[in-house]
């Protein structure tokens with residue numbers, strides 16, 4: 030497993046390589062080139078949610094920056110945590126509640142010394158500009174007391190304006206210092222190894238003053254420019270102006286010599302040395318930390334972003350470093366700001382959309398098919414959730430144009446409505462509603478199939494098989510199917526499927542039943558007819574038989590009584606009458622007039 034580092038480089042010169050395993054920068058066999066960012070550090074930064082307060086320590090080489098930066102990390106580590114080439118960050122972060130109630134995550138950044146023997150002045154300037162842009166509190170560390178003659182030590186500040194461009198690209202508008210000064214860090218000038226007291230003499234008498242007042246009065250007070258060729262004064266005034274005007278708050282603090290023992294001084298970063306340090310020095314370090322706490326403020330980024338979080342800080346760092354290497358050393362922080370806003374809003378928009386879809390899809394999975402109004406109701410709750418997320422996460426972005434573009438983008442990705450606002454014609458909601466229709470269709474058709482198999486098919490089979498002429502209650506069977514369908518069917522396709530599928534089945538059944546009835550009636554009718562024919566046949570036979578019998582009787586009578594013609598006529602008439610009577614009775618029985 031990789032070692033847990035107490036500090037990690039944010040960016041470093043490309044003649045080094047970050048070795049995650051040992052937590053060190055390994056020097057490569059090449060000359061120093063551009064700065065590169067450390068992806069591991071960006072990951073750590075991105076995980077910081079909420080406002081941040083980065084404190085950076087900078088200043089000339091070998092003047093105790095790394096030692097003092099270590100003392101600023103809470104809880105104070107015993108060993109020096111920084112090994113500086115490039116900009117390093119403490120991985121031990123801590124929370125602080127600031128005066129206005131904002132809670133910030135504080136982390137300390139240490140920089141390689143300005144004017145180090147192997148760094149060119151351009152690199153120094155880049156380094157100084159970078160920490161000025163990244164920090165909320167900038168500690169400028171120098172050793173020894175500062176006099177008016179040491180003013181050139183401020184050259185980094187003086188040339189800041191050459192490196193940082195704030196004007197809109199392609200537009201003639203000039204930004205004023207006051208527009209962006211509040212985005213710059215509060216600055217603390219820390220003078221080490223200064224044991225003496227300071228005094229100023231506004232009148233005749235000397236007054237002992239705090240080092241801050243001394244510096245403001247004696248070092249940073251503009252010198253009168255006497256005229257031609259007084260470049261030294263001019264230059265000094267430029268630096269003075271830059272320091273006082275580029276940073277919103279200026280403070281200064283001094284620390285006395287930590288020890289008179291040179292062995293102790295040489296090993297201050299070691300844990301065992303702490304007990305050997307001068308007690309006054311340690312008390313002063315406590316005092317310094319108290320003063321720094323007053324200077325702390327949430328980091329803001331110019332021009333659009335308010336309080337930035339770890340993620341935005343990581344984006345800014347990446348942008349600054351890559352812009353430095355591609356722009357020949359000049360940063361346009363306005364266009365960087367716009368790009369960062371773009372990246373951030375994209376990210377927030379994407380996450381807000383995920384919030385919407387994750388809840389919505391989970392719901393759809395469990396309830397579809399369902400009435401469309403339930404889908405729309407859930408959509409509204411999920412939309413509120415997504416918009417709330419978007420608003421909370423973008424509240425620190427002050428670029429109202431970009432905000433409204435991304436808000437609209439998010440809304441359109443979720444749902445687009447027709448001009449009259451009544452129909453959803455696009456976005457995720459449209460897909461959800463379409464899926465509901467599709468699932469409802471399949472679901473309802475399956476119910477129709479099931480009901481047909483369960484209830485109608487057996488009925489039809491029974492009707493077809495049964496020829497007993499018993500009456501079957503088709504109507505109540507169909508009503509039963511209808512009630513059951515209404516009970517089981519779900520979603521927007523209930524009526525469509527009812528009309529197109531179930532009603533058709535019902536009609537088929539009814540039709541079949543009707544034709545079945547007719548067939549049966551025909552069969553009945555036919556059998557009646559057959560009966561009549563048979564019976565008629567019987568009557569005819571009977572009549573033939575009786576006619577033959579009568580004729581034989583007649584012959585006998587005529588033989589024995591030749592004069593009995595009248596008796597013969599009566600017998601014939603009787604036979605005819607009998608035959609008709611039988612036929613009538615048959616007709617009456619079958620209600621048939623045939």
Ligand SMILES: Nc1nc2c(ncn2[C@@H]2O[C@H](COP(=O)(O)OP(=O)(O)OP(=O)(O)O)[C@@H](O)[C@H]2O)c(=O)[nH]1
Nearest residue numbers: 090091092093094095096113142221294295296297
């Ligand atoms: N005299 C004195 N020495 C100090 C002080 N602080 C640290 N040192 C010693 O000065 C040397 C450099 O200290 P660092 O803290 O590494 O200084 P630095 O400014 O970070 O050095 P670079 O990163 O190389 O620019 C070490 O030997 C420290 O023990 C101080 O306040 N006074």
Ligand SMILES: [Mg+2]
Nearest residue numbers: 094095113140
């Ligand atoms: Mg150092």
